[in-house]
Amino acid sequence: MTSSGRGTRRRRPILLSVSALVVAAGSAAIAVLGGFAEAPEKPPPAVRPGEEVDQDLFRTKVVDAVVRTLPAEDAGGAGGLGSGDPHTVLDLTLRVYNTASSSVPIAYLERALLRVAPPQGRPLIEPPPGPGAKPSATPSAGPGEPAWRHDMFIPQQGVDSRLLPPRLTSTVVVRFPVRDGLTPPDRLTIDLGKYELHEDWFTKRTRPELVVGPGDEKLVAARVTLPVKRGEG
Numbered sequence: 001m002t003s004s005g006r007g008t009r010r011r012r013p014i015l016l017s018v019s020a021l022v023v024a025a026g027s028a029a030i031a032v033l034g035g036f037a038e039a040p041e042k043p044p045p046a047v048r049p050g051e052e053v054d055q056d057l058f059r060t061k062v063v064d065a066v067v068r069t070l071p072a073e074d075a076g077g078a079g080g081l082g083s084g085d086p087h088t089v090l091d092l093t094l095r096v097y098n099t100a101s102s103s104v105p106i107a108y109l110e111r112a113l114l115r116v117a118p119p120q121g122r123p124l125i126e127p128p129p130g131p132g133a134k135p136s137a138t139p140s141a142g143p144g145e146p147a148w149r150h151d152m153f154i155p156q157q158g159v160d161s162r163l164l165p166p167r168l169t170s171t172v173v174v175r176f177p178v179r180d181g182l183t184p185p186d187r188l189t190i191d192l193g194k195y196e197l198h199e200d201w202f203t204k205r206t207r208p209e210l211v212v213g214p215g216d217e218k219l220v221a222a223r224v225t226l227p228v229k230r231g232e233g
Helices: 018-033 106-112
Strands: 052-054 058-070 087-098 113-117 151-153 169-177 187-193 195-199 206-210 220-229
Touching: 052 220, 058 106, 058 187, 106 113, 106 151, 106 187, 106 206
Parallel strands: 058 220
Antiparallel strands: 052 058, 058 087, 087 169, 113 187, 151 169, 187 220, 195 206
């Protein structure tokens, strides 16, 4: 028995992918629950001491952090932040390769130290309050309490330098005087930022600027945690 050619044609089934069905069902459930939940913020990449961090403008290694007592003849000067009397300092030592074809002021490296702090407790360096501001002192926890201050320099024979030479690796010291009322932490966590080139639309000249993330906060390219050594001169 043959079927009639004029009979009704069977409708082809409409195909939907499994992923589309899942998305549709998920969207309905989310709408009922009140929208998308915020994903937890991803922590910055953790880097061990001595490993290189690519900051684009620099390639940086965090070497060590040491509490030491400076003799009188070394306590003053560019890195001493003192009057020449013996005193205790906390030195954070970096090895920094300048990738630029010209010398770069050390202030660019200083701005890329987004935060230096113990895992718990008051920071030694916080991000500067505005563009180009120098984080020379971290606000104290309360009125009358001492604040951490620091200086950054490249140790050399004679006069310490504040310029990173092109295409060379330099030793850089970030020095914190341990004044009365301050106690060096047992460990430090250092957040390092990263630069990118920006072109001025009018002059067409380029300049390095720190990469920012959501909310215009400076992006942490890497985080290094290391112990603070003591009793070394």
